Amino acid sequence: HGTRLDVETHIIAASVTSVQNLIKCVRGTGIEVEDLVLKPLASAEAVLTPEEMEAGVIMADIGGDTTDIAVLRQGAIYHTAIIPAAGCQVTGDISIGLALPFKIAEEMKKKYGNVTPSLELDEAAQVEEDGHSASCRDLCQIIRSRIEELFELILLEIPTTDYRSLAPAGLVLTGGTANLTGLVELGRSVLRMPVRKGQPLSANIYGVTDVLADPAFATTVGLILPQTRNREEG
Ligand SMILES: Nc1ncnc2c1ncn2[C@@H]1O[C@H](COP(=O)(O)OP(=O)(O)O)[C@@H](O)[C@H]1O
Ligand SMILES: [Mg+2]
Structure with missing residues (x-):
């Protein structure tokens, strides 16, 4: 038999009190909480292609109060971070x-x-x-100026400076702020890497209209995608 068993995991920790309060608030509205998903992972699920996730890609969801970052490689989560600026x-x-x-x-x-x-x-x-x-x-x-500063902050959150090897597919920008005119062009010029705008691939969800193709809905679509997939399979 073997003598060694290795596993690489990505652990997401959160304050128990905050999580419990959040669940209590949602239940208070009469809605049951089925699961908890870290925001960047939900957004990544909605806007990235399987090819990008395999090659290596950085996703930044620039919303209202936070910029949520996920780095995916070889089809799996490599790194996540949340910047309190957006x-x-x-x-x-x-x-x-x-x-x-x-x-x-x-x-x-x-x-x-x-x-x-x-x-x-x-x-x-x-x-x-x-x-x-x-x-x-x-x-x-x-x-x-604010967006250029935010791009710098995104790079600081990436665990290496060799972005080209880490994420050959480059950076995918989503969230409401991804609607800003010229954002992708500015990203390419400041970061010198491939940059594209990520819109939820809502075509995969039966009955959902084009309205959800707005990057602002990346997280929302990412949360319901696994559910629709389970339904198709089951
Ligand atoms: N066309 C636009 N140009 C610039 N910013 C925009 C545009 N549309 C929405 N936003 C910004 O997107 C942010 C909200 O993004 P959203 O992803 O909906 O937020 P969150 O996910 O944090 O709730 C707001 O700060 C809003 O000003
Ligand atoms: Mg959002």
């Missing part, structure tokens, strides 16, 4: 920098935000929302 911090900086209410800053970011590296904006160009106006150039510059 879209809301971008809006917060616009709000402070341009002296605008948060809600107006959020709308302007979504409507006029553009981080395309080659974009040249006229100094005089103004954007308007609900009676508030701001310089389009200032708006885009604030968003761009």
